[in-house]
Amino acid sequence: MTVVNLSFAACGFLGIYHLGAVGAFFRHGHKLLGSLKSCGGSSAGALVAAVMITAPDKVEHCKRFTYNFAENVRQQRFGAVTPGYNLLSRLREGIEEMLPVDAHILASGRLHVSMTHFRSGKNQIESQFNTREELIQALLASSFVPVYAGLKPVEFRGQKWMDGGFTDSLPIMPSGRTITVSPFSGPQDVSPLHTGYAFKTQLKLANMNIMISERFPGSPPVMRFTACSQESVLTHEASGRIGLRVHGMKCWRVKTLHPTGTGSAFGTQITVKRNKCPKQLFKDIFFSVYLFF
Secondary structure: OOOOEEEEEHHHHHHHHHHHHHHHHHHHHHHHHOOOOEEEEEEEHHHHHHHHHHOOOHHHHHHHHHHHHHHHHHHOOHHHHHHOOOOOHHHHHHHHOOOOHHHHHHHHEEEEEEEEOOOOOOOOEOOOOHHHHHHHHHHHOOOOOOOOOOOOOOEEEOEEEHHHHHHHOOOOOOOOOOEEEEEOOOOEEEOOOOOOOOOOOOOEOOOEEEEEOOOOOOHHHHHHHHHHHHHOOOOHHHHHOEEEEEOOOOEEEOOOOOOOEEEEEOOOEEOOOOOOOOOHHHHHHHHHHHHOO
C-alpha cells in the first residue's frame, strides 16, 4: 500500500480552512487515511496536524475555539499587538484543551513540526517529543511571529525559535507521497481557486506560492463559511470535478469558492460582499502576509 502524508501550510487564522479539509478527510477519505503515515505543517498548519494525529475527535471543538479566538483578537483595539494582550497565552490554553495526556507519544514519529531558529534563521523539522509539555512548546515555537505574537521568542530545548513559515511552510516528508494543503490559491494539491478579478498577483513566501486573497482575521461568519465550504467541496459529489490520482488513490484537486459571496454555514444563509475600495485592497494585501505566518 502506498504511503501518504499530509502537509498543512502556515496560514494564521485561515487554519479554519485546514479544519474544514480535515473534516472532509475523516468523512470521505477513508482510503487515504488508511494509508496515512504522518502529518506535518508550520504555524497554524502544525496545530491542525497535531489535532489530526493526536485528537481527531476534537476537530469540531477546535473549530469553535478558532472562531472564538479570532473574535477575541478582533475585539482588541489594535488586534493581537494591543498592549497587554498575550496571543501565545491564549493559544496555549487552546492547545492544552485539545491535546490528550499522551499526545507526545501519539505524535512522536508521526507529527512533523516546522520551526525557524531565531538566531541562525535555519529551519528545523521536529518529530520526536519526550513529554506533552515539549510538544506544546514546539507548536508554540512554530507559531511565534516576532512583534505580532510578542517580543520574546519561544524556547524549545534551550534554543529560541520562531514561526516555521519563515523557512518551510509546507514540509515534505522524507518518505511516501506528501499531499499539500493550503488555504491560499496556488499549485498546492488542495487549495482554493482565486476568484478575485481586480487583482491577481502571485507571491512567493518561503517554499510556497500563493495568490493574494483574504484579510486577517476573518469575521466569524466568513470563517464558518470558509470551513464549511471547504469540507463540502472536498468530495467527489460536492465538487463535481475531476480527481487526481495519487499513486493509485483518488484525491481531489480542490476548486473551492473564495470565502466571499453567498453560502450556507451551519444552516444559516450568509452573504459576504466584496469590497473594491483601494484602501481595503491594501489592507487585504498587508494582512495576507500576516496570514501566511
